[in-house]
Amino acid sequence: MSVTTLSSPALAQRQPNWIVRLFDYKPFLIAMCLAPALGLLAVFLTYPLGLGVWLAFTDTTIGRRGIFVGLENFQYLLTDPLWWNAVFYSVFYTAIATFGKFALGFWLALLLNNHFPFKSVLRAIVLLPWIVPTVLSALAFWWIYDPQFSIISYLLVDVLHWRSSNIDFLGSPWPARFSLIAANIWRGIPFVAISLLAGLQTISPSLYEAAMLDGASAWQRFRYITFPMMMPILAIVMTFSIIFTFTDFQLVYAITRGGPVNSTHLLATLAFQRGIAGGELGEGAAIAVSMIPFLVFATLFSYFGLARRKWQQGEAND
Amino acid sequence: MRNDITRRDALALGLSAATLAATGAAAQTSNIRAADVPAPKRDIEKGASLRMLRPVRFVQADEDVFRANAAKFTKDTGVEVKVDFVGWEDINQQTAVTSNSGAGPDIIIGFSDAPHIYIDKLIELTDVADYLGKRYGGWLPLAQRYGKKNKSEAWIGLPFGATAGPLIYRKSVLQSVGFALGNAKGDGNGFANWALWSHNASLLDEEGNVTINSKETIAALNWVKELYPTFIAGTPSWNDVSNNRAYSSQEISLTANGVSLYFSLKNDPATKAIAEDSEHQLLPKGLAKVSPMAGLTLNAMVFKHSPYPNAAKAFLQYMMEKDQYEPWLNANSGYWSQPLAAYAEAAVWSQDPKVRLFKDTMNSTYYDGYKGPISTATGAVSADYVLIQMCASVATGAATPEAAAAEAEQRCKRYFRRQK
Numbered sequence: 001m002s003v004t005t006l007s008s009p010a011l012a013q014r015q016p017n018w019i020v021r022l023f024d025y026k027p028f029l030i031a032m033c034l035a036p037a038l039g040l041l042a043v044f045l046t047y048p049l050g051l052g053v054w055l056a057f058t059d060t061t062i063g064r065r066g067i068f069v070g071l072e073n074f075q076y077l078l079t080d081p082l083w084w085n086a087v088f089y090s091v092f093y094t095a096i097a098t099f100g101k102f103a104l105g106f107w108l109a110l111l112l113n114n115h116f117p118f119k120s121v122l123r124a125i126v127l128l129p130w131i132v133p134t135v136l137s138a139l140a141f142w143w144i145y146d147p148q149f150s151i152i153s154y155l156l157v158d159v160l161h162w163r164s165s166n167i168d169f170l171g172s173p174w175p176a177r178f179s180l181i182a183a184n185i186w187r188g189i190p191f192v193a194i195s196l197l198a199g200l201q202t203i204s205p206s207l208y209e210a211a212m213l214d215g216a217s218a219w220q221r222f223r224y225i226t227f228p229m230m231m232p233i234l235a236i237v238m239t240f241s242i243i244f245t246f247t248d249f250q251l252v253y254a255i256t257r258g259g260p261v262n263s264t265h266l267l268a269t270l271a272f273q274r275g276i277a278g279g280e281l282g283e284g285a286a287i288a289v290s291m292i293p294f295l296v297f298a299t300l301f302s303y304f305g306l307a308r309r310k311w312q313q314g315e316a317n318d
Numbered sequence: 319m320r321n322d323i324t325r326r327d328a329l330a331l332g333l334s335a336a337t338l339a340a341t342g343a344a345a346q347t348s349n350i351r352a353a354d355v356p357a358p359k360r361d362i363e364k365g366a367s368l369r370m371l372r373p374v375r376f377v378q379a380d381e382d383v384f385r386a387n388a389a390k391f392t393k394d395t396g397v398e399v400k401v402d403f404v405g406w407e408d409i410n411q412q413t414a415v416t417s418n419s420g421a422g423p424d425i426i427i428g429f430s431d432a433p434h435i436y437i438d439k440l441i442e443l444t445d446v447a448d449y450l451g452k453r454y455g456g457w458l459p460l461a462q463r464y465g466k467k468n469k470s471e472a473w474i475g476l477p478f479g480a481t482a483g484p485l486i487y488r489k490s491v492l493q494s495v496g497f498a499l500g501n502a503k504g505d506g507n508g509f510a511n512w513a514l515w516s517h518n519a520s521l522l523d524e525e526g527n528v529t530i531n532s533k534e535t536i537a538a539l540n541w542v543k544e545l546y547p548t549f550i551a552g553t554p555s556w557n558d559v560s561n562n563r564a565y566s567s568q569e570i571s572l573t574a575n576g577v578s579l580y581f582s583l584k585n586d587p588a589t590k591a592i593a594e595d596s597e598h599q600l601l602p603k604g605l606a607k608v609s610p611m612a613g614l615t616l617n618a619m620v621f622k623h624s625p626y627p628n629a630a631k632a633f634l635q636y637m638m639e640k641d642q643y644e645p646w647l648n649a650n651s652g653y654w655s656q657p658l659a660a661y662a663e664a665a666v667w668s669q670d671p672k673v674r675l676f677k678d679t680m681n682s683t684y685y686d687g688y689k690g691p692i693s694t695a696t697g698a699v700s701a702d703y704v705l706i707q708m709c710a711s712v713a714t715g716a717a718t719p720e721a722a723a724a725e726a727e728q729r730c731k732r733y734f735r736r737q738k
Contacts (some may be wrong), residue, residue: 008325023495059736061694062410062411062414062694064694065418076732081725082729145551145555145644146560147551147552147555147556147560148550148552148560148563148564148567148569149549149567162475165551166551166552168551168552168555169555170552170555171551171552171553171555171714172554172714173716176555187496256500256501256555257500257501258501258555259500259501259554259555259703259708259710260499260500260554260555260710260714261554261710261711261714261716262707265451273702275703276411277701278698278701278733279694279697279698279701280698280733285687293418
C-alpha cells in the first residue's frame with residue numbers, strides 16, 4: 001500500500017483525465033484553435049463572396065427571388081457596350097493612376113528620405129490625403145470640378161483672366177476621365193510614398209558609401225542600388241495599389257456617378273448602378289464577378305513580374 | 319384573436335370628426351367639403367399596435383403635424399403607432415428588405431411605384447380608397463394611376479400627396495437656361511420625360527411593349543439637340559442639386575425644379591430678391607394634352623405580414639380624413655399636393671400665389687413609365703438613367719438621335735424582359 005500511495009501523484013501525472021488528454025491530442029487542438037477563425041471567415045467572407053458569385057448566375061432582382069440562369073448575365077454583358085466601356089475605363093484608370101501614383105509617390109519618398117528640419121511633422125502631413133475619408137475628399141474634388149463654381153475656373157477666369165469661360169471638367173468624357181484620375185492620384189500618393197519611404201530606410205547606407213567611393217553618380221546610385229533594393233516592396237505596394245484603384249468606387253460615384261453618359265463608369269460603380277439602383281442584383285453581381293479575372297491577372301503580373309527575380313535569391317540576373 | 323371585436327374600434331373612425339371638433343384641435347376654419355358617406359365597418363384587432371416608415375420631412379411642420387395626428391389616432395382608438403422617418407435614399411431598400419423578409423413595419427409610405435413592385439406582399443386597400451374617394455370628391459388621375467393595380471379597380475397603395483418639378487424662371491432676366499442632363503434621378507428624368515411626352519413619345523405602349531425607339535422619340539431628341547446650345551456649360555455632369563445652385567447664384571434664369579428651390583430662395587435673406595423675381599410655370603405641353611409632369615408621389619402600403627391589417631387600414635383612413643389631412647397639407651406649405659379633389663380648397667393654396675400651381679400636381683395623367691403598366695422595370699429604367707442618358711448623348715453630339723434611341727431600346731428591353 002505504501003508503495004502505491006507514494007507513486008500515485010506520479011501516476012496521475014502520467015495518466016491525466018480525459019479532457020486534458022483530449023486537449024493534448026494534436027488534431028483536436030488544431031481544429032479547436034482554428035474553429036473561431038474559420039467560423040469568422042465563413043460567416044463574414046466566404047458567405048458574402050459565395051452569395052455574390054451565386055447571384056451572378058441568377059436573375060435575382062430586388063424584391064424578387066431569382067432562378068439559376070447559368071451564364072446568361074455574362075453573355076449579355078459581352079454584348080453590352082456599357083460594360084465594355086467600363087472595362088476599358090477601369091483598365092485605363094488603373095494603369096494611368098497607378099503610374100502617376102508611383103512616379104510621384106516614389107519621388108516624394110526620395111525627398112522625404114533626406115534630412116531636413118521638421119522631418120517627422122512633414123511626413124505626418126503627407127499622409128493627410130490618405131487619412132481623410134474618401135467621400136470627404138471626393139466631395140472636395142466635386143466642388144473643385146464643379147462646372148459653375150470650380151475654384152480652378154474662378155482663379156483662371158476671374159482672378160488671372162487667362163480664360164474667358166469656365167473649364168468644363170466633368171461635362172465631356174475625356175476631361176471627366178482625366179479629372180477623376182487626377183483625384184485618384186492625389187489620394188493615392190501618400191500610401192505609396194510612406195510605404196516606399198519605409199522601404200528606403202531599410203537600405204543600408206554602407207551601400208551608398210561604397211558606391212560613392214567607386215565614383216557613382218546620383219542617378220547611378222538610384223538605378224543600381226535604390227531601385228533594385230526597393231523591388232520587393234515595390235511589388236507589394238503596387239499589388240495593393242492596383243487592387244485599390246481597380247476596385248475604386250467612392251471617388252467616381254461621389255463625383256460623377258459614372259457620367260457624363262456613362263463615360264466614367266468603373267466596373268465597381270457599374271455593378272452598383274445596375275445591382276442596387278437598377279435593382280438587377282444578378283446582373284450587378286455578374287459585373288462585380290467579372291472584375292475577378294482582371295484582379296487576379298494584375299496581382300500575378302505585379303507579383304511575378306517584379307518580385308521573383310533570381311538575383312533576389314542570390315543568383316545572377318539573366 | 320384577429321376576429322375579436324372591441325366596441326370602440328368600429329366607432330372610432332365615424333366618431334373621429336366629432337371628437338376632434340370637441341377637443342378643438344381643428345379649430346382652423348376649413349373649406350373642405352366632405353360628402354356624408356358611411357365609413358366602412360372595420361374591427362380593429364384587440365391589442366393592436368402599428369409600426370410605420372415614411373420618408374423624412376421637407377419642413378419641420380410636416381413631421382410635427384404627422385406625429386400629432388398619429389398621437390390623436392392613438393388617443394381615439396388605443397392603437398399605439400410608432401412612426402419612423404427614413405432618408406429618401408433608403409426607403410426603397412428598407413421596403414425591399416421588409417417585403418422579402420416578411421417582417422418589420424406594418425405600413426410603409428414609399429414612393430410612386432413601390433406598391434406595384436411589392437404587390438404580392440400587400441393587402442388591398444380598396445375599401446379605404448373607395449370610401450375616401452366618395453367622401454372627398456374623387457381621386458385625382460395621378461393618384462388613381464399609382465394607387466390602383468394595373469387595369470383593375472383594386473387599390474394596392476394609398477397616395478398621400480405628390481410633388482412635381484415645373485419650370486421656374488426669372489421675370490426680369492433671361493440669360494442662359496439649364497436642365498440637368500447628368501445622372502440626376504429627379505430633375506434629369508423630369509426633363510427627359512418632358513422632352514419625350516411633349517412629342518407624344520413614350521417608353522411603353524398601353525400593353526407594356528417597349529416603344530421608345532419611335533419617330534416621336536427621334537423628334538424629341540432632335541428638339542433636345544436644338545435646345546442644348548442655350549444651356550449653360552456643364553449640364554451633362556449635373557446632378558439633382560446642380561440646377562438649384564446655378565439658379566440660386568443667378569448663373570441661369572430658367573430651369574425645372576420642385577418647389578423646394580423657391581422656398582430655399584425665399585427663406586434665405588441673401589436670395590429673397592431672386593425668389594421675388596421668380597415665377598413658376600407648368601412645363602409647356604407641346605403635343606401633349608396636359609402639361610407632362612409626373613409628380614413624385616407618397617404612396618402608402620400595408621403589408622400582408624402585419625398582424626393588424628384592420629388597424630393599419632383604420633390608421634391610413636384616419637390620416638386622410640380632413641381633420642388630420644388638411645392641417646398636414648397646410649403644414650407642408652405646398653411641398654406636397656393632395657390626391658383627393660376636395661382638398662384643392664385647402665388654405666395652403668391661397669397663401670402664396672407662386673406656389674398655387676402645385677395644387678394641380680396630381681391632376682396629371684403622366685407618370686413614370688407612361689403609358690404602360692407600372693412595374694419594377696419602369697422604376698429601374700428611371701433609376702438607371704436610361705432616358706436621360708439617351709437625351710444627353712444626343713445633346714452632346716456623342717450619338718445620333720437614331721443611335722441613342724436604339725441603344726435606349728436595347729437597355730429597356732433588357733429591363734422589361736421579364737415583365738410580361
